[in-house]
Amino acid sequence: xxxxxxxxxxxxxxxxxxxxxxxxxxxxxxxxxxxxxxxxxxxxxxxxxxxxxxxxxxxxxxxxxxxxxxxxxxxxxxxxxxxxxxxxxxxxxxxxxxxxxxxxxxxxxxxxxxxxxxxxxxxxxxxxxxxxxxxxxxxxxxxxxxxxxxxxxxxxxxxxxxxxxxxxxxxxxxxxxxxxxxxxxxxxxxxxxxxxxxxxxxxxxxxxxxxxxxxxxxxxxxxxxxxxxxxxxxxxxxxxxxxxxxxxxxxxxxxxxxxxxxxxxxxxxxxxxxxxxxxxxxxxxxxxxxxxxxxxxxxxxxxxxxxxxxxxxxxxxxxxxxxxxxxxxxxxxxxxxxxxxxxxxxxxxxxxxxxxxxxxxxxxxxxxxxxxxxxxxxxxxxxxxxxxxxxxxxxxxxxxxxxxxxxxxxxxxxxxxxxxxxxxxxxxxxxxxxxxxxxxxxxxxxxxxxxxxxxxxxxxxxxxxxxxxxxxxxxxxxxxxxxxxxxxxxxxxxxxxxxxxxxxxxxxxxxxxxxxxxxxxxxxxxxxxxxxxxxxxxxxxxxxxxxxxxxxxxxxxxxxxxxxxxxxxxxxxxxxxxxxxxxxxxxxxxxxxxxxxxxxxxxxxxxxxxxxxxxxxxx
Amino acid sequence: xxxxxxxxxxxxxxxxxxxxxxxxxxxxxxxxxxxxxxxxxxxxxxxxxxxxxxxxxxxxxxxxxxxxx
Numbered sequence: 001x002x003x004x005x006x007x008x009x010x011x012x013x014x015x016x017x018x019x020x021x022x023x024x025x026x027x028x029x030x031x032x033x034x035x036x037x038x039x040x041x042x043x044x045x046x047x048x049x050x051x052x053x054x055x056x057x058x059x060x061x062x063x064x065x066x067x068x069x070x071x072x073x074x075x076x077x078x079x080x081x082x083x084x085x086x087x088x089x090x091x092x093x094x095x096x097x098x099x100x101x102x103x104x105x106x107x108x109x110x111x112x113x114x115x116x117x118x119x120x121x122x123x124x125x126x127x128x129x130x131x132x133x134x135x136x137x138x139x140x141x142x143x144x145x146x147x148x149x150x151x152x153x154x155x156x157x158x159x160x161x162x163x164x165x166x167x168x169x170x171x172x173x174x175x176x177x178x179x180x181x182x183x184x185x186x187x188x189x190x191x192x193x194x195x196x197x198x199x200x201x202x203x204x205x206x207x208x209x210x211x212x213x214x215x216x217x218x219x220x221x222x223x224x225x226x227x228x229x230x231x232x233x234x235x236x237x238x239x240x241x242x243x244x245x246x247x248x249x250x251x252x253x254x255x256x257x258x259x260x261x262x263x264x265x266x267x268x269x270x271x272x273x274x275x276x277x278x279x280x281x282x283x284x285x286x287x288x289x290x291x292x293x294x295x296x297x298x299x300x301x302x303x304x305x306x307x308x309x310x311x312x313x314x315x316x317x318x319x320x321x322x323x324x325x326x327x328x329x330x331x332x333x334x335x336x337x338x339x340x341x342x343x344x345x346x347x348x349x350x351x352x353x354x355x356x357x358x359x360x361x362x363x364x365x366x367x368x369x370x371x372x373x374x375x376x377x378x379x380x381x382x383x384x385x386x387x388x389x390x391x392x393x394x395x396x397x398x399x400x401x402x403x404x405x406x407x408x409x410x411x412x413x414x415x416x417x418x419x420x421x422x423x424x425x426x427x428x429x430x431x432x433x434x435x436x437x438x439x440x441x442x443x444x445x446x447x448x449x450x451x452x453x454x455x456x457x458x459x460x461x462x463x464x465x466x467x468x469x470x471x472x473x474x475x476x477x478x479x480x481x482x483x484x485x486x487x488x489x490x491x492x493x494x495x496x497x498x499x500x501x502x503x504x505x506x507x508x509x510x511x512x513x514x515x516x517x518x519x520x521x522x523x524x525x526x527x528x529x530x531x532x533x534x535x536x537x538x539x540x541x542x543x544x545x546x547x548x549x550x551x552x553x554x555x556x557x558x559x560x561x562x563x564x565x566x567x568x569x570x571x572x573x574x575x576x577x578x579x580x581x582x583x584x585x586x587x588x589x590x591x592x593x594x595x596x597x598x599x600x601x602x603x604x605x606x607x608x609x610x611x612x613x614x615x616x617x618x619x
Numbered sequence: 620x621x622x623x624x625x626x627x628x629x630x631x632x633x634x635x636x637x638x639x640x641x642x643x644x645x646x647x648x649x650x651x652x653x654x655x656x657x658x659x660x661x662x663x664x665x666x667x668x669x670x671x672x673x674x675x676x677x678x679x680x681x682x683x684x685x686x687x688x
Contacts, residue, residue: 046642047666047679125657126688131664133681138667154677184677600641609648611662616641616669 033432033448034059035503035512035552036566038095040120041604045613047131047156049179049208051084055115057600057617059097060516060548060570071112073105077119077214077226079269079283080105080328080350084117086230086265088175088212090129090160093120099516100430100452100499104281104330107390107408107428108456109348112497112520119173119214120164127162137184150187155180172215179208202242209233226269236260236293252299259293259318277334285326292319301366310369316362324354344394346406355383383415388456392428402432410457426494428454436505446505446512451498458493458523493523503550510557514550519543546572548599562606568617569599642666644683658687 038058048054056062074084095117101110135154160177182205189200210232218224241256267285294317301312328350336343358380365373392406411423430452436444503514521543548570556563600617646662666679 044685045644045646045662045664045683047664047681047683128686128688129684131681131683133664133666133679135677135679138678156679156681609650610646611648611660612645614641614643 033450033503034096034098035514035550036096036568040093041611042602042613043092043095044090044129045131047133047158048089049158049181051087051089054089055095055097057568057615057619058566058602060550060568060599061099061518061546061572062097073101073110073114074117075102075105075114076117076228078104078271078281079226079267079285080109080326080330081228081267081283081285082287082324082326083263083265084115086210086212086232086263087117087119088160088162088177088210089158090127090162090177091119091173091175091212091214093118099501099518100454100497103332103344103346103392103394104348106346106348106392106404106406107426107454108388108410109328109350109390109408110454111456111495120162124165125163127160127164129160129162130157131159132157135182135184137186147189148186149189152185154184155182169219170215170217172213174213175211177208177210179206179210181206200242200244204241205237207235207237209235222273224271226271227267229266230263232261232263234259234261253297254299255295255297257293257295259291261289261291263287263289277337279330279332281330283326283328285324285328287322287324289322290320292317311367312364313367314362314364316360318361319357319359321357322354323356324352326350326352340398342394342396344396346390346392346394348388348390348392350386350388352386353383355381357381385413385415387411390428400434400437402434403430405429408454408456412457422457424457424494426455426457428452430454443506444504445507445509446503448503449501451500453496453498455494455496458495495520495522497521509552510554512550512552514552516546516548516550518546520546541577542574543577544572544574546570560608562604564604566602567599569597571597641669643668646683655688656686658685660685 036059038054042058043054046054074081076084076087095115098114098116099112101107101114102116105114133156135156137148137151137153139148139151158177158179160175162173162175164173165171183203185201185203187201210230212228212230214226214228216224216226236258237260242254244253244255265285265287267283269281269283272280272282294315296313296315298311298313301310328348331347332344334342334344358378360378361375362377363373363375388411389409390406392404395401395403397403406428408426408428409423410426412421414420430450432448432450435447435449439447498519499516500518501514501516503512505512521541523541548568550569551565551567553565554562555565598618600615600619602615602617603613605612642665644662644664646660649659649661651657651659662683664679664681664683668678668680
């Protein structure tokens with residue numbers, strides 16, 4: 001409540017402001033350029049639920065099978081933020097992805113890449129966006145064990161109402177959205193035993209409310225403040241319900257679950273620019289989320305006694321809370337700025353404190369027989385305190401050579417069944433050559449070579465322990481949570497990245513081709529279940545080699561007709577190194593032994609007010 | 620980033636948004652410049668309609684509209 005009150009005070013204060021051009025965002029210079037950007041028209045019109053759905057496939061190597069949230073950094077309007085999912089889609093103006101990082105995210109703050117998100121340029125007025133879709137049942141999407149005998153359509157709607165106001169000194173952008181996503185319902189029988197009379201009926205539904213708000217005020221050309229407040233609520237809905245009926249021996253069995261969640265986050269930023277050569281940007285962020293839910297299963301108790309006289313039931317309830325606070329600063333000083341050489345000393349620093357609390361309760365027994373009830377209860381709390389400092393020196397020589405060198409000082413303290421501390425100094429170096437000006441060719445408009453090496457410690461957030469790392473489990477059959485944190489005795493869990501790329505642009509970059517090779521060598525956390533015992537987890541080394549090709553072209557560029565095309569093609573092969581075993585090669589992360597090419601096409605055509613957008617990705 | 624939920628088969632998914640999808644939409648920007656309405660566009664849209672290999676999502680067919688005041 002205090003945060004909401006403070007934000008209301010901030011908005012009131014902003015309304016008293018007046019006059020000079022504002023809302024200017026910190027410009028971000030990527031050391032390694034990206035040839036693709038998702039623009040508002042690529043984003044707002046699509047029926048998607050989350051940030052990840054927008055970006056996967058659009059950028060090479062980005063898919064939900066490989067993206068671990070903690071592996072990437074997110075820069076929103078120049079501020080390094082933890083959670084991009086809190087933003088309403090209609091407020092996003094553009095999304096770019098920079099492999100490795102940008103000048104404000106280096107080393108351990110960039111990790112495997114940076115998503116740079118800019119929100120919509122404030123334009124006074126209201127905006128309403130709606131998408132309403134029928135979800136058609138698709139038998140191919142069902143498990144091969146199921147034979148569909150009946151189905152019903154689902155329903156999707158995403159409605160967003162935004163208000164934007166921009167004055168000379170300040171702006172505000174507020175958005176509210178409501179999502180309803182009800183999956184089609186299916187009635188199925190067992191495909192392997194067609195004579196069985198067992199029938200299951202399944203359904204699920206998700207609803208979500210989301211407020212997201214941005215505001216900024218520019219005092220003068222030397223100082224401005226920005227802020228954001230985000231709230232998402234998912235009320236309790238029947239996320240899954242399956243009823244099995246018609247089996248004489250089993251009777252009717254019902255499985256159902258529901259869960260609800262809330263996310264509250266806010267950030268505030270102060271940008272100081274005392275001179276044209278010095279800039280400092282300080283960001284403070286808070287994220288709190290909570291989820292809890294229930295699942296239950298009932299069936300006639302056919303085991304004891306026979307015939308069934310009671311009902312066996314199993315029920316569980318979980319509670320999950322995540323809290324994170326972060327303070328980060330980007331500082332840049334350019335002691336030398338000339339037509340030939342620019343030198344920039346940058347310093348990135350972040351302190352983060354995050355905590356997760358989990359509680360699980362389950363109960364099972366036979367109704368009407370108190371003596372048959374057994375219960376279990378578990379609770380745990382995990383904390384990570386991290387501190388990262390990334391000093392870096394940039395050199396820009398005649399706009400031909402861009403080079404940088406720096407290091408990461410990473411310090412982590414994890415607390416979970418005892419404390420686990422680690423800290424290390426790790427190098428980051430990179431260079432980019434732009435040779436097109438030397439060629440003096442009208443055909444070739446850009447020719448770029450770049451190489452980068454960086455290294456950082458794993459484990460910047462407690463989130464790392466929560467997400468199942470599918471790369472460690474090629475079969476994808478193991479699930480559950482890590483219940484035991486390994487003691488790091490022999491090695492620090494580091495990530496080592498190599499990236500080499502080349503791109504060439506023709507005819508004022510109407511056609512750009514890019515190739516990229518990357519090599520990650522990292523320690524990843526995985527875990528498995530020991531029969532009759534518990535879960536164990538450990539770090540193992542995963543090396544991933546990836547090669548990608550990208551194409552961007554503007555096929556027609558006329559006043560009345562525009563046709564753009566983007567294509568990506570990439571291949572990625574990972575090798576897991578288990579101590580004492582032969583390495584396991586995982587192609588495409590989940591298809592053991594194969595390394596299929598992935599990628600796809602994205603195109604858009606505009607003609608006299610008519611537009612067509614299409615994209616197809618195999619990821 | 621991941622939205623954990625149960626899929627339509629009642630199986631727990633770390634991320635309900637898993638898909639292998641395509642999008643296709645066609646639309647028209649109505650040339651409205653006067654009055655309260657400053658912009659209007661409508662589109663017919665689909666998701667995962669063609670060659671979908673998705674295991675957990677469905678085919679979407681619907682309409683989208685955007686209105687600027």
